[in-house]
Amino acid sequence: MKKLSLLICAAISVNGIVFAQEAIHPDIPDIASPVIGKDGSVTFSLFAPKAENVMLTGNVLRELKDTLPDGTVKNIDYLKMNNNEGLWTLTLNGLTPDFYSYKFLVDGVETLDPLNSYVLRDVRSISSTFLLPGLESELFIPANVPHGSLSEVWYNSKSDGLDRRLSIYTPPAYDDMDRAYPVLYLLHGMGGDETAWVDQGKAVQILDNMIARGLIEPMIVVMPNGNIARQAAPGYDSFALEQPQFNLPHTIDGLFEELFPEIVDFIDNNYRTKPDRKSRAIAGLSMGGLHSLYISANYPEKFGYVGLFSAATDPIRHNPEGLPRFYEDRSNKMKKFFDSSAPVYFIAIGKDDFLYDVNTQYRKELDSLNLPYIYEESNGGHEWSNWRQYLIKFLPMLFKE
């Protein structure tokens, strides 16, 4: 095995400048990780000569199942790696092409892959990531096509006078052409923020690639921060520099939804939009699906297209002491919305999603009201792997009139 002193890696790592470093490391093998083979295999490697047990974890294992003696099928959440003189490796075959995250558990200590610079934060958890190329992931991968711009922009919220941050995608040639564009409002889930659809959802690459292929209309995409208790994603909020939190106050109480028109006004006042419901869509995942449901139902004149991706369609669960006003009288609001706007209404969920049953219930409600929707049922559960694909399915439905 070719050996390379860690000296070189350490030296390069400090501000890009070669410094002398104390040679306290053992020699480490000259390895790369992860390595994607031509056959689509992915090999993970970690040099940990003193470790007794190294395991791989992350959504790279999501297709692995274990059948227990009693017949129960269980997910496999950890896989032991193979040890060869301190070099721990594991090869996974047959992964669906996708954007994956993983980490190592080294004698119980969560460890990112030190050989992989690509890192993702998901709420409080950090992971190493990679893109496995192939048919299912080709729209996530940066291509040499015309690119839109991505901007982090602040608007002022009238509710409390605070500035809040939005991520805004403007399509290629937005600055060159004096035309107006339709707008998709794209909302994150609980624990997410205005960076979620960019970093995990690959929204920018999906938009660039689908526009370049002529699959969708060029559009503006606005990704707000749905946490009304926050100004911006962790690290950008002037009142909250602590670690990210999963369950922030006021996420599912109707306040964000009620105030939503001020975001729409900000966008219509500052971007070249087509400011009407035929040119305005709203979609979101999980909590963002709930937000999309109630924003569109309460402001029926605003949106002509709605996408509910694994939506939390049952706000009662989150408000056991009583349904907030903004969530009341749903059926009547939905009837008015469909009567006046005849929206394209898209509902998507995975068979294994823990919200599958409440989505079925919600569809029954729509059925009983004779309100038409497009329904997509996928494999898998409550995961980005599905939400990226739902976005890819939803986008071509938009702004066709």
Place this chain on the structure above:
Amino acid sequence: MKKLSLLICAAISVNGIVFAQEAIHPDIPDIASPVIGKDGSVTFSLFAPKAENVMLTGNVLRELKDTLPDGTVKNIDYLKMNNNEGLWTLTLNGLTPDFYSYKFLVDGVETLDPLNSYVLRDVRSISSTFLLPGLESELFIPANVPHGSLSEVWYNSKSDGLDRRLSIYTPPAYDDMDRAYPVLYLLHGMGGDETAWVDQGKAVQILDNMIARGLIEPMIVVMPNGNIARQAAPGYDSFALEQPQFNLPHTIDGLFEELFPEIVDFIDNNYRTKPDRKSRAIAGLSMGGLHSLYISANYPEKFGYVGLFSAATDPIRHNPEGLPRFYEDRSNKMKKFFDSSAPVYFIAIGKDDFLYDVNTQYRKELDSLNLPYIYEESNGGHEWSNWRQYLIKFLPMLFKE
């Protein structure tokens, strides 16, 4: 010690949704890391009950020195942490308020802090980070002040027809007011890219805060990718999805510098700029300092302000086989530049910088030509800690006429 099963952390981490997880972890203590005390102390903690040796490394140690028996003073690059029943901790006192990075070395394995979601990539290396608040760092910290926008924007390069990505800061109220702004072009060092001044340089927060305090003129700041062999930062380049590289081709051969006017033209054509040298500045660190030096010297009509932060002023080192045409005849070009533009010329370097001597030599060259410059000599070496402070010193010099 209060115990909390890792179950909860792991459960929250998967797409923000609570899943059942196999309970294979030992109980881990309910700890936070890093913890910043009221006295400015910083305590790092890692639960690694099976580890024999856990060390702390990173620029948190940069002020620690060791004197060897022969009198040599050495940097301390690793500090052993204290083990208490598997909980490894270390407290550092007296750190200068700054933006810091660190990681753990657990029996030789580089490990990011699993309790800290804030991660930074520097070339190929990933680290955990934190902001230590205080006088020296207060301009890096997000404040509740009017915010500028940060955009990732693509321009087309005439040299090879490729689109390349720029980070562009527009000041608060840029979209509200019909006025024109001056522009600072801010360049990264070797191994960096268009994200470096944003992620490591804290340029957005520094600009927001200094504009809000009335310390500097509102300005547009353009941060290009100085790697002419690349389109964009790792992960966004359609031809290079591999791991980041430190030493890319064509970084110090004059090509990026020669083509620079196409970036200036793109900005002047697409933003409300004041398109003259009295309203245009260029500055960069290390390789970006070299770029700034030669762009301003070769296009003397373009820039009225130049900042060289720890600049690589000696392109011969990087071109041992002969100086590229664009780097030739420096003294004459500099004379013409100073004669025609009378620029504000700012040179800054740390006493311990490995480029200190070549900077001294360059200043002698300017002295011998009677060309005036402002010189700032700081402590420390070739590091972001200095570059952020140099930017803070340089910005108030700009666009005062």
